[in-house]
Amino acid sequence: MTTVTNREQLKYISAQAADARVNLEIETEGMTLNIGPQHPATHGTLRIVAKLDGEQVIAADPVMGYMHRGYEKLSEVRTYPQVTTLINRIDWLGSFANEVPFILAAEQLMEVEAPPRAQWIRTLLFEMSRIANVVLFLGDMAVQVGAVTPVFFAFRDREHVLNQIEAATGGRFHPNFDRIGGLKDDLPRGWIVETKQAMKKMRAFCDEIEDLVMGNEIFQARTRGIGVVPADIGLSYGLSGANIRGSGVDWDVRRDGTTGLGGLVHKELDWRVWTHPDGDSFSRFWVRLQEVRESTKMIDQLLDGIPSGSIMAKVPRIIKVPAGEAFVETENPLGVMGYYVVSKGGLAPFRVKIRSASFNNMSITPWLLTGVYVPDIITILGSLYFILGDIDR
């Protein structure tokens, strides 16, 4: 009484037995390599359980959650202005960009619109945090491939942007500057001129990286054709940001998204979305480099065009958000970041769901890492560019 399923099962078992016999005869044995949680290439506490055959990966499984801090839950017991302090720490390299979508969602619920000057300065700081974030990637990717020096250049030149962010907001890493209805403060005197000089330095840095890293034959040999993500696979895994634009998908929330009331002002600027058709590690690096350049140009335009006026709309002293739900997403340095905020009319949000970019970007790793060599694990992870805080929240 053999059913078809049983026959298939038998076939499978016999195949396994044959494999085992071959393994016994030539004595090969797989090896399970734990990459992380403490590993220099995972910049944080990510763990990849890789099953290896020699140096080739048979299966790879990312284990996340070592840095889970429960921000979604913590948000429910804090008032709206207090939540920005928490969510600053999600993507700690581009902190200000984390605050913006949450504040926009709260503004949407309250039907408050920030004055134009506040919107422009918000966009300005948003793009500066993108530079502060992605510049470090440009150096770090070189470290993953084995060149030590570029990361020192990245830290050196990132300082120019961080200094400007600190001058404007008072915080280098965690500005906590965005408020419902506007901003905490206006820009300090002389900031515009200094920022323009800093942008010039950042463009020089991009040229330097292009010479030193991207033009290097070894770098190209290590990244071209490695970790190829086809556009449809990338979309089905929910990749966003430069990762999906590196696969040739021309999609950027800054340009294509619908910003509601008082969103960011990217649509009033002259800039372009860069894509690369290849979908490999190199193209992701290339797209990010172009995006830093594009951001510096955007910032120059924003600095020239800041409207005058107030930086704060009229909002009550004690912020109570009317009942309702709102979802706002923005194009953050790491990809699309969205906040789904549910309010029941109290001082604190009833529920906050954070859609962070890195979590989705990481979810493709089991598909992507299968069949590559151990050194390529590191370059692929580096090129996907995740931040642990952004994965685990």
Place this chain on the structure above:
Amino acid sequence: MNATLLLAELAYWQQTGIRVGIGLASVLLVAGALVYMHLFKAVSFMQSRLGPMEAGPYGSLQLLAEVGKHIQKEDIFPRNADRFVFAAAPFVVLASTFLLVVVVPAGPDALFINSELGIYLGLAVSSVSVLGILMAGWGSSNKYSLLGGLRATGQLIAYELPLILAVVGVVIQAGTMNMADIVYAQANGEIFGFGALGNPYILTQGVAFVIFLIAMQAELAQAPFDMPVAESELVTGYMTEYSGMRFLMFFIGEFATAGVFAAVASVLFLGGWYVPGIAPDADIMNVLGPLVMLVKIVVLTFLIFWTRFTMPRFREDQLQRLAWKFLIPLALANIVVTGVLKVTF
């Protein structure tokens, strides 16, 4: 010749003691100088850092501080380690360096042995370090170390061949394997009848020199050939589990081997202790020669570390491809051309 006679009057154990002392001093002092000049200072300036500045004037005592730190540290053995193999590995690696320095002459009499098979012996003993690295990788009972050790073995064996084949060109041109005679051959040689500067073989064996430098970079496991240590993938590979004194031995070994290989390269290609204008067998060269060698070593090691801190790293298969499909055929062609020219002229 006086120095040799002086040495010959001593008892054998006294001669040996002096030789061992000078060998230790020459390797360790050169290694220390290289660490300070290249790792602490030159590379720091490349990476827009100051480098050590606090210990002594311009941080000149930093080296002592580092050595002191490592000596104080606990010598940790992993629980499952093969204790003897784990403990012996750094000594094997360092031994190959000390054996290699034996063949390098630094002056007409300032040499350890005057062997007719000098370079042959040198290339043979330099391979011993592979054994030490494999021992370290295996003995650590760490998967990263094992991968590092295996990578190192594959790489060092692959690059041994272009290294030897590059040397063959020099040996054919000099007509001898004696390191001192190679220096004399370069000092007395001439190119197209112009012999005032001698003929350092970098001019006629330029291809071999480039191959030798590349293979040397790989033998030393420096970037772009630092697959075995690869700190961003394998967390420094076979050295992962080492601490304290044993780690320091690996660290010194890295720089000492760089210095000694640079010394071999400067003897083979840059004319060794010879400088134009002074006869290479003059007595004064016993004093000046080591200094001239030191300058050449510093220049060559600067090239090594400059490349190391600029270049990204090859992948294992790319690295093997470079050796077997490019360097070895090129080195063989160089040998053929050298041989043909040697017969014709």
